[in-house]
Amino acid sequence: MKFFIDTANLEEIKKGLELGLVDGVTTNPSLIAKEKKPFLELIKEILKLVPGPVSIEVTAVDAENMVKEAKKYAKLGDNAVIKIPTTNEGLKAIKKLSSEGIKTNATLIFSPSQALLVAKAGATYASPFIGRLDDISQRGMDLIEQVLTIYDNYSFDTEVIVASVRNPMHVVEAALLGAHIATIPFSTIKQLINHPLTDIGLERFLKDWENYNKEVAKKK
Numbered sequence: 001m002k003f004f005i006d007t008a009n010l011e012e013i014k015k016g017l018e019l020g021l022v023d024g025v026t027t028n029p030s031l032i033a034k035e036k037k038p039f040l041e042l043i044k045e046i047l048k049l050v051p052g053p054v055s056i057e058v059t060a061v062d063a064e065n066m067v068k069e070a071k072k073y074a075k076l077g078d079n080a081v082i083k084i085p086t087t088n089e090g091l092k093a094i095k096k097l098s099s100e101g102i103k104t105n106a107t108l109i110f111s112p113s114q115a116l117l118v119a120k121a122g123a124t125y126a127s128p129f130i131g132r133l134d135d136i137s138q139r140g141m142d143l144i145e146q147v148l149t150i151y152d153n154y155s156f157d158t159e160v161i162v163a164s165v166r167n168p169m170h171v172v173e174a175a176l177l178g179a180h181i182a183t184i185p186f187s188t189i190k191q192l193i194n195h196p197l198t199d200i201g202l203e204r205f206l207k208d209w210e211n212y213n214k215e216v217a218k219k220k
C-alpha cells in the first residue's frame, strides 16, 4: 500500500519523507490556500522535493480550459499528476489528457458510478472522499469496497487513492480492503505511529536496563 501525504505544507512533506512514509503528495486548492505562498513556486518546490507523484488540481470548470491548465502543470515535472474534478467536463478532460499520456487523478468521487466512469475515461488515479461521506452518515469505506470490486472485475489500471482520510482506522480499513493508496494528512500519519503501550514498554525496558547495569557495576 502506498502512502501519499495530503498537504501542501513543505515542512510536513519533509518530515513525512524523513519517516520514509511519503510515496507521493496530493494537494487541492484549499490546501494550497492555507500555505499563503505563490502557487507555482510552491508547486515547483513540492515537485522537486518528492520523488513520487504530486497531484495538482485544476481550477477551470470547462474541459477546454481544464486541459489547457493541465498541460501547463504537466510541464512542471515528470512527477506531476493533474487532479480533475469528476464532472461531465472533467470526464472529457480526463479522456483527452489520458489519450495524450498526461497522468490524471479524478477527484471528488462520492459514488461507484463516478469511479467507473473515470476509469473508463483512462484516469491514472481515482480519489473517493471517505471522510466527507462519513460526515453525512454514509459509510465512506463501503464506497472504497465497491470501487475496488468494480476495478477488479474489469482489470482497470486506475489506482484507488482513499482520500478525505481523517483518522488511523480509515487507513487500517483501507489497507484491509487492499486499496492501492491512501492520502493521509500529516496529523494522521503521526497517530498511526504512536501507541501508549509502546511508550510504557520502552520506559520499563530502559529502567530495567539501567538497574541491571547499576547492579553489575556494584559487583565489580
Ligand code: G3P
Pocket: 006, 026, 028, 129, 131, 132, 163, 164, 165, 166, 183
Ligand atoms: O484528499 C482530499 C482531502 O484533502 C479532503 O479532505 O478532510 O477536507 O474532506 P477533507
